Amino acid sequence: MNHGAKIIHLRGAAGMDAIYRKVSWRLLPLLMLCYGVAYLDRVNVSYAKLQMGASLDFSEQVYAWGVGLFFIGYCLFELPSNLLLVKIGARKTLLRIMLCWGVTAAASAFVREPVEFYIIRFLLGVFEAGFFPGVILYLTYWYPSARRARVIAVFASAALLAGVVAGPLCGATLQYMRGLGPLDGWQWLLLMQGLPAILLGVIAYFYLDDKPEDARWLSCFEQQMIEQDLERDEEALNDAAALQHHQQPAEAPSAASTIWSLLREPSIALLAVANLLLMAASYALVFWSPTLLQRWGAGSHMQLGLLAAIPNLAGVVGMVLIGYDSDRRRERRGHFIACMVLATGGLGMAIAADNGLTWSLAGLTLASLGIASASPLLIAILTGMLNRQRAATGIALVGSVGLLGGAVGPALSERMLRWGDSAAMLATLIVLYLAAGAILLWALRRAPRRGGPSAGHGQTDKMARS
Secondary structure: OOOOOOOOOOOHHHHHHHHHHHHHHHHHHHHHHHHHHHHHHHHOHHHHHHHHHHHHOOOHHHHHHHHHHHHHHHHHHHHHHHHHHHHHOHHHHHHHHHHHHHHHHHHHHHOOOHHHHHHHHHHHHHHHOOHHHHHHHHHHOOOOHHHHHHHHHHHHHHHHHHHHHHHHHHHHHHHHOOOOOOOOHHHHHHHHHHOHHHHHHHHHHHHOOOOHHHOOOOOHHHHHHHHHHHHHHHHHHHHHHHHHHOOOOOOOOOHHHHHHHHHHOHHHHHHHHHHHHHHHHHHHHHHHHHHHHHHHOOOOHHHHHHHHHHHHHHHHHHHHHHHHHHHHHOOOHHHHHHHHHHHHHHHHHHHHOOOOHHHHHHHHHHHHHHHHHHHHHHHHHHHOOOOHHHHHHHHHHHHHHHHHHHHHHHHHHHHHHHHOOHHHHHHHHHHHHHHHHHHHHHHHHHOOOOOOOOOOOOOOOHHHHO
8 A cells, every 4th residue: 555645535434434344244243153152162161060070079179270271271372372373364373273172172071080171171271372362463453443442342242142142051951961872961061062163263264364455355445445544553653652762663573572562561561460350350250150140049050041141141232332432432441440330339239139149140240241341441452552563462461461360260269269158259359350440540541642542531533533
């Protein structure tokens, strides 16, 4: 593209909206389906656990260690996977990731000893590593920062939609397929939900395009308009970096120097810590929700699964609406804090309900609305701070630190449940959410100001509207 010329869409913002709708309808349905399957393979062990404990004599501690090892494997290989995506493209990366994790997830149905469970969960984390941050990086190749909150929210809502399906699906599998053939219900559950990833990986390889310039379903004019939006973002980020460091942007830094520069940047480091606390609390709630519902009085596996779908459904609605409103108002900070208030208020309601099923579930539903909506906002804030040279490394770095929270949170919650009760666990999560909100505020105070959707003050970039 000729950088000296600017193309103006004759239909203005409406014309650009039409182009990005076309992109979204092409990319998001398949990516959401892939993420939904990934989420099922990540969390279905929380339902399988309800039968695995009796079948394999696994304690709560064994389960907590298995959950944590998944996130450790994911954390260790997330950054290398994203750097590889930059070199070989999204299609090949998604094919590799999904083939390997599909085989591993299906194989987890045949574990017999705790050490086998630990190994398979660690390998599942290793092979799935890079999927979510890789897709986030992939979306930055197609959408400017002003449009990312809603797009990331729609994509991330696939996890909650999968959670809506997971409850009834897993509950029915455990209840009606137990003893069917040579496998137990929990084995059918893990086997059947692992295999679809293999097929979807192949479909993604042939259906997706690595970048807008490779997309034959876009006209040359549409490709140029998208590239112009992305170039405007890049120029704003480079100008902000040059002002902050009082120098011209560096030329093609190495991966090591990029990592070091990100670690030294206070706003990025603080966002990583906020993400760690957010993920620790969120995954603790995800993995222990079936157990909590059981303690609160849910009856059969099928009833438990149906009740577990309610908070996830509320999370889907909240995630999409809050992400859309954040982009419309061009503001991030206030929306994130509102999400933390909803999360802590809902968990406080569940504590006050004193193990009563109806009000505890209502509190969990309110909390899920805030929890689900917070993560896409944090990611949108992060991607708005990173230019193309640093995006792959920065997204993976912050994501890796966050995934450490996925290892710590469930284990910490298991300790709280064993030491006290569900109230002690939920109170711990409230502290984590409040700390995440405070640290994010601190991160935004340290971030350089630039045009576009301001994370802090809703500053308007008029060019992004044209």
